[in-house]
Amino acid sequence: MTLKVIAQMESEFPTKFGIPRQSGLVEGLRGTVVFEREFRNPDVLRGIESFSHLWLLWGFSEARRENWSATVRPPRLGGNERVGVFATRSPFRPNPLGLSCVKLERVELETARGPVLHVSGADLMDGTPIYDIKPYVPYADCRPAAAAGFASAPEALTVEFPQALLEKVRPERREALKGVLSCDPRPHYQADPQRIYGMEFAGLEVKFTVAGQTLTVVDVEEKGR
Secondary structure (H helix, E strand, C coil), X not given: CCCCXXXXXXXXXXXXXXXXXCCCCCCCCEEEEEECHHHCCHHHHCCHHHCCEEEEEEECCCXXXXXXXXXXXXXXXXXXXXXXXXXXXXXXXXXXXXXXXXEEEEEECCCCCCCEEEEEXXXXXXXXXXXXXXXXXXXXXXXXXXXXXXXXXXXXXXXXXXXXXXXXXCHHHHHXXXXXXXXXXXXXXXXXXXXCEEEEECCEEEEEEEECCEEEEEEEEECCC
């Protein structure tokens, strides 16, 4: 079976670091699904506007390996305990495929690049290849009583963002950025309160420290300056 790339994601993340670990954690994150030329036909999206959410099936384009392992070390378990690869959402799997549920904000059928989908809550890097799109169907897809195993929802960090630094961020992106930071972009096994981390977001490099449950932004600069 050959999978075709049908579209690509355009997002605020040029690198993997800082991307929320699951979709839907930061609803303010905006992204655009842009179709490959073969699929730039408005008919492929006929009726999609009646759904509020979509499933995206995509590829871990920055996490490809020749070999795979039966077990992996999830960061949520401190990177020390091994569990089966199919008991995780690790990108290092026999087929490096990801699955994300996103909110469909709006559909544009007529643009210079053909039809595009505007979505929110995506956990995809800019340029991520998308292999399929399916509607989210609440009566079949929602399982409120499902067990989360070792992947229960983490506690959000308190974000301290000095106003002078926050003003360097475009107003429409501020809440999304604070939401991303509250999800703790660090690897779970790193806990040095003196370490300064750097994350690229929307053309900016955001530097921060984390002490306990508080993340403090210490610098914001335009990328490349």
